Amino acid sequence: MSGPVAPVAPVAPSPSSTITRPTLSELFRAFAIVSISGFGGALPWARRKIVEQKCWMTAEEFNEAFALSQFLPGPNVVNFSVVFGSRFGGAPGAAVAFAGLMGPPLIIVTVLAMLYARFGDLEMLGRILVGITAAAIGLLIAVVAKMAAPLFRKGWDWGPPVAVAAFIGVAIMQWPLPLVFVTLAPISIALAWVKR
Amino acid sequence: MNGSPLLPLFGYFALLSLFAVGGANAAIPEMHRIAVEVMHWMNDRQFADSFAIAQASPGPNIIIVTLIGYHVAGLPGAAVATAAMCGPSCMVAFLVARTWDRFKEARWRIAIQAGLVPVSLGLIAASAFVLARTADHTIYAALITGITALVGFATRFNPLWIFAASGLLGLTGWL
Numbered sequence: 001m002s003g004p005v006a007p008v009a010p011v012a013p014s015p016s017s018t019i020t021r022p023t024l025s026e027l028f029r030a031f032a033i034v035s036i037s038g039f040g041g042a043l044p045w046a047r048r049k050i051v052e053q054k055c056w057m058t059a060e061e062f063n064e065a066f067a068l069s070q071f072l073p074g075p076n077v078v079n080f081s082v083v084f085g086s087r088f089g090g091a092p093g094a095a096v097a098f099a100g101l102m103g104p105p106l107i108i109v110t111v112l113a114m115l116y117a118r119f120g121d122l123e124m125l126g127r128i129l130v131g132i133t134a135a136a137i138g139l140l141i142a143v144v145a146k147m148a149a150p151l152f153r154k155g156w157d158w159g160p161p162v163a164v165a166a167f168i169g170v171a172i173m174q175w176p177l178p179l180v181f182v183t184l185a186p187i188s189i190a191l192a193w194v195k196r
Numbered sequence: 197m198n199g200s201p202l203l204p205l206f207g208y209f210a211l212l213s214l215f216a217v218g219g220a221n222a223a224i225p226e227m228h229r230i231a232v233e234v235m236h237w238m239n240d241r242q243f244a245d246s247f248a249i250a251q252a253s254p255g256p257n258i259i260i261v262t263l264i265g266y267h268v269a270g271l272p273g274a275a276v277a278t279a280a281m282c283g284p285s286c287m288v289a290f291l292v293a294r295t296w297d298r299f300k301e302a303r304w305r306i307a308i309q310a311g312l313v314p315v316s317l318g319l320i321a322a323s324a325f326v327l328a329r330t331a332d333h334t335i336y337a338a339l340i341t342g343i344t345a346l347v348g349f350a351t352r353f354n355p356l357w358i359f360a361a362s363g364l365l366g367l368t369g370w371l
Contacts, residue, residue: 035255039359042256043320044348052352064309067316072292074213074285075220075258082289087297094290102282105255106262110274112249113266124367129252131366133327134337135358138344140324145349147317159314166318171325178217181315189311193303 022056024089024096030054031081031100039132042077042101044143050084057084059150066147071181077101158191201268202276204235209261209280216285220258227260237268258282337371 022030034045043066050056057065065087069079078101085097151159162184169180208230216223224247231237238246246267250260258281265277299305332338340362347353365371 037356038254038256039252044355063313063317067312068292068296068309069289070316070319071217071312072285072289073215073217074282074289075216075256077256078258078282079285079289082286083293083296086290086293091290094286094293098282098286101256102259102278105253105259106274106278108255109249109253109259109262110266110271112253113263113274116245116249117267125252126248127366127369127371128363129248129366130331130333130337130371131340131362131364132359133251133331134340134366134371135344135355135362137324137328137331138341138346138358139348139355140320140327141341141345142348144317144321144324145345147320151314151317159310162311163314163318163321166315167321167325170319170322177319181217181319184315184318185312188315189308192310193307 019058020055022054022088024092026054027085027089027093028096028100031085031097032104035101036104038077039136041136041140044139046077046080047143047146056088059146063147063150071185158188158195162188162191201237202272205265205268205273206276206280208235209265209277210284213281213284214288220256220260223258224260227264231264237264242267334371336365340365340371 030049031046034042034049037045047062047066051059051062065083066076066080069083070076072079072083078098081097081101082094085093085095087093089096148163151163166180166184169175169184170177212223212226212230216226228243232240232243243264246260246263249263250257253259259278261277261281262274265273265275267273269276296305328338328341332341340358344355344358344362347358348355362371
């Protein structure tokens with residue numbers, strides 16, 4: 001419905017009017033497609049499908065749901081499928097989104113495991129993988145930029161400095177992720193509490 | 197060790213499921229410790245190959261546990277390891293999501309949610325940075341990363357085509 005930059009534009013007045021609700025079978029299909037497309041991580045594909053193509057969530061809602069999924073234990077995207085599915089379809093929704101996300105790759109990876117057990121040579125696969133990984137990282141950078149847009153658009157309040165601090169802590173200083181999280185999350189939550 | 201390996205397989209991954217804050221990549225070192233050093237299910241090379249296959253396959257990277265399970269005990273092992281790794285954390289996610297949505301208007305919930313977003317964003321950015329630094333060994337690989345980032349951000353072009361082209365470039369051995 002709109003270019004990738006359009007969700008960044010201030011569409012705030014009536015975000016809910018453009019939001020549609022998925023049925024259970026749409027939910028399953030969406031997560032199956034996200035998962036089959038998701039080489040090198042499913043996050044960029046989940047955002048593309050849910051925010052840009054289906055308009056099931058606004059950019060802000062997606063950020064919030066994904067942030068929640070990230071701080072629950074377990075794989076982020078798997079958590080996200082459960083959080084997203086349960087919001088739109090309760091327990092059946094969660095189960096269906098999870099099955100869509102995990103089903104196809106399980107079949108593919110089992111076949112690969114059988115091939116590996118028989119042949120055990122991954123040199124060619126490894127070289128192809130180097131190329132795909134380089135592209136997958138680029139896609140991840142693009143999605144970070146898109147997810148950052150709603151945060152930075154609100155102006156330079158507490159959000160952007162916290163995001164930059166988290167980045168520097170893990171990427172540049174190479175502090176352990178749990179440490180950075182345990183330090184920054186309470187500060188950020190307190191600031192969110194005070195500022196609103 | 198007596199009895200079936202399915203039990204330790206289930207036990208270890210179910211436990212890891214609840215402690216794996218930060219997703220699949222954060223849990224990799226612990227999986228390596230269990231599978232290679234503690235339980236001797238596989239050697240280093242086999243673990244690295246499992247990681248490569250998991251990365252190469254579409255879908256969540258957590259699928260590496262399916263490969264470890266398969267290696268240890270065939271199809272039943274694959275099923276048990278996957279269920280153990282996803283089950284407990286999915287239950288937690290479901291319960292939290294329900295509670296979360298019930299308190300939609302609560303001030304504490306809004307503050308936590310708003311507070312987590314920037315931290316989350318910073319951490320995803322950091323993982324992109326760390327991945328780029330460890331995976332892009334040549335200028336060509338870095339170039340592919342940069343081009344994909346630009347195209348992914350500025351256009352609606354389906355990135356799968358870029359992936360296919362990059363895979364082919366990788367196959368030639370330039371990267």
